[in-house]
Amino acid sequence: MLTHIVGSCGALALLSLTLGGDPVPANALLSAVAPVAVAQDPKPLPKVRIDYTMVKTLFGKDPASDEKAGPFGLGQARASTAEEVALGKALYHEKHLSKNGNLSCASCHDLANYGVDGKPTSPGTDGKNGDRNTPTTWNAFRHFRQFWDGRASTVEEQSSMPVMNPVEHGVADEAQLVAKMKEKAELVDGFKKAFPADADPVSVANFRLAVGAFERTLVTRSKWDEYLDGNQRALNNDELYGLKTFITVGCTTCHMTRLLGGNMYQKNGLLKPYAHLEDTGRMQVTKSEADKHFFKVPSLLNVEKTAPYCHDGKVATLEEAIKMMADIQLGKTLTDEELRGLVAFMKALTGKLPEEHAAAK
Secondary structure (H helix, E strand, O other), rough: HHHHHHHHHOOHHHOEEEOOOOOOOHHHHHHHHHHHHHOOOOOOOOOOOOHHHHHHHHHHOOOOOOOOOOOOHHHHOOOOHHHHHHHHHHHHHOOOOOOOOOHHHHHHOOOHHHHOOOOOOOOOOOOOOOOOOOOOOOOOHHHOOOOOOEEEOOHHHHHHHOOOOOOOOOOOHHHHHHHHHHHHHHHHHHHHHHOOOOOOOOOHHHHHHHHHHHOOOOOOOHHHHHOOOOOOOOOOOHHHHHHHHHHHHHHHHHHOOOOOOOOOEEEEOOOOOOOOOOOOHHHHOOOOOOOOEEEEOOOOOOOOOOEOOOOOOEEEEHHHHHHHHHHHHHOOOOOHHHHHHHHHHHEEEOOOOOOOHHHOO
16 A cells, blocks of 8 residues: 555655655655645635626715915915926935934835835834824825825825824924035035026925925735726726625725825724723824724725734734724624725725835935
8 A cells, every 4th residue: 555655646755765765754755745635725705796887986086175375285286297296206315304314214214115104103213102093105206195194295294293292203404405405416416406486495395395205106906996987897896895894894984085094183992992092193184083093094095015004003904904993983893805905905905106116215
């Protein structure tokens, strides 16, 4: 029998193998040729039909902008130049613009890593971590507000806030930021090219405009975009099952628009308490008890790439985040099929990074 088993694998010579001069035991030979169990893919999810007109109504547009008139509320109406974008990119990656010269926007918002650093919270220039998870800069300008608590209207307004945050970049004030920028000849030259009409172009106002111009180029497109743009075959059945589940379970209570979020504030722990309640959220901005534990609803674009999750980064996996949100926000316990479908749908929201950023570090 042993000869037959080994011979059937084309390995009769194994019978003469020795280990350290001793014959190899027969059970070792049997073990060597034992069949290996192969994990089977789960069966496809049930076939579904989708009301495409309803999908377009729910998700067809970006969030309504909350941008205001003024120098940093110009939004998409302001046309930027290639020189401004180039300067903004340089500023985004410049570590000199931190107290200790060791931190740039890209340190935490790594564009090659979908605009995040993969940490629950990120260390600042002195090594101390902030209180909130780093949100992605990809597609950020499309949100109705900026930051978890919505304290900035636009990416332009937002851009200088981390630089002068003592826990983040640690630059003391606007005067010190200007001084630091003027210490780098290549930055000074970039400001002159980007803002040639200004007598003294190196300014915080122009810093904001340039970084904002660059961040407004950070757009990803995925199968989800193809689907919304008319290609109803862009999503496979498992992904469509997840989309239908997303709607019927009630995820659309918060995650609306083309971004599937970035469109409103919501209480974290709407129906059941969130496990970590230290952060009062938007209340820190408004000082209103009514805003306690409210945060900007995050966009789900590229969500599979931006773990860990929630404002404090304490939810490690996408599956865990989906189940928890269904529970505490909607009061729902998902079936295995619903969870599989939702994960499949959310993975279809991942867009390919442009080559120049995918390779950058």
